[in-house]
Amino acid sequence: MRSLLAGITALALAGCTGVPDGMEPVTGFDTQRYLGTWYEIARLDHSFEEGLSNVSARYSLNEDGSIEVVNRGYDDKVGKWKEAVGRAVFVEGESTGHLKVSFFGPFYDSYVVFELDEAGYSYAYVTGYDRDYLWFLSRTPEVSEEALASFKDRAKAEGFDLGELILVEQDRNKAE
Template identity: 50%
Template sequence: MGLTNACNVDDEKEIAEMNLKRTIGLFAALVLLSACAGKSIDAIPVSDFNSQRYLGKWYEIARLDHSFERGLSNVTASYAKRSDGQIKVVNRGFDDEADRFKQATGRAKFADDPSSGKLRVSFFGPFFGDYIIFGLSDDYRHAYVSGGNDKYLWLLSRSRSVPPSVRRDFIKRANALGYDTGALIWVDQSRTE
């Protein structure tokens, strides 16, 4: 009887230690993630957003470098309506080193009002990131997208290239928000499938 109680006390101590280690580990991970998030960018989403018109294929013209797309060319993003009202997101790009296309599938949901160009996108289960459309041409041919911080920025187009005037406007507006546009990667879109 005394041995059973001693074992229970030891088990409880071990469980308490494991829980403390998990809590410390989780806190450290959260601190690390917030440090990697970058400086907040106050991008104002477009209003009168029409998600139906936004659906379809977009070519990535420019981006800031980040691990998810590092080394990829010929990057596209395709959006389609899901039965639950969210949006299916398929990002695809050619990995020159592996000599093949890579693809990631995720989902997007509206952050607020569906008429606002602010969405939340996830490729990793319950973890969502900002997707703020802060510039959109009237004909839905060009989109300027912020990730809500100074690490994530994209210029998207319905075609493989954009006119110089769109590039200049994108750089001007992104600079005004605080982005380092000198670090932009202008994506090679020369590969046809």
């Protein structure tokens, strides 16, 4: 019985680290170039980010080869910054933009980079294990209207429902 429960738990957790049907993570991924700070330009909202503006993510390399993830956002209701620290590891090898990230012990979720500015690593489109998760990340707190339109076009083409898309205010990060 214990083996059965362990197997069911493993299958359930594995489902959260997959890739949405029909999508492919980027290849030729360069961890060193991806490290550093990224600003959240747009997202599909979830409880863990609800009410947050000025969201950014900082990625740095841990000694064991995993990646430290520090997500930071401003909670307008309480008037202060919130931060979550996690750990990411590659699922398919370091040259594929498919990682699993954990902020809560042994529980991982997918982090799938499905579009990346290969020349400058200036923007990335990221999803989770299904199309309920979507982020547009940029190295700068602002992007052009053309960049936002390209993101929306690609997201629609990939089957994302953008009806609940949030454009993330970055007014506090512009001053940093």
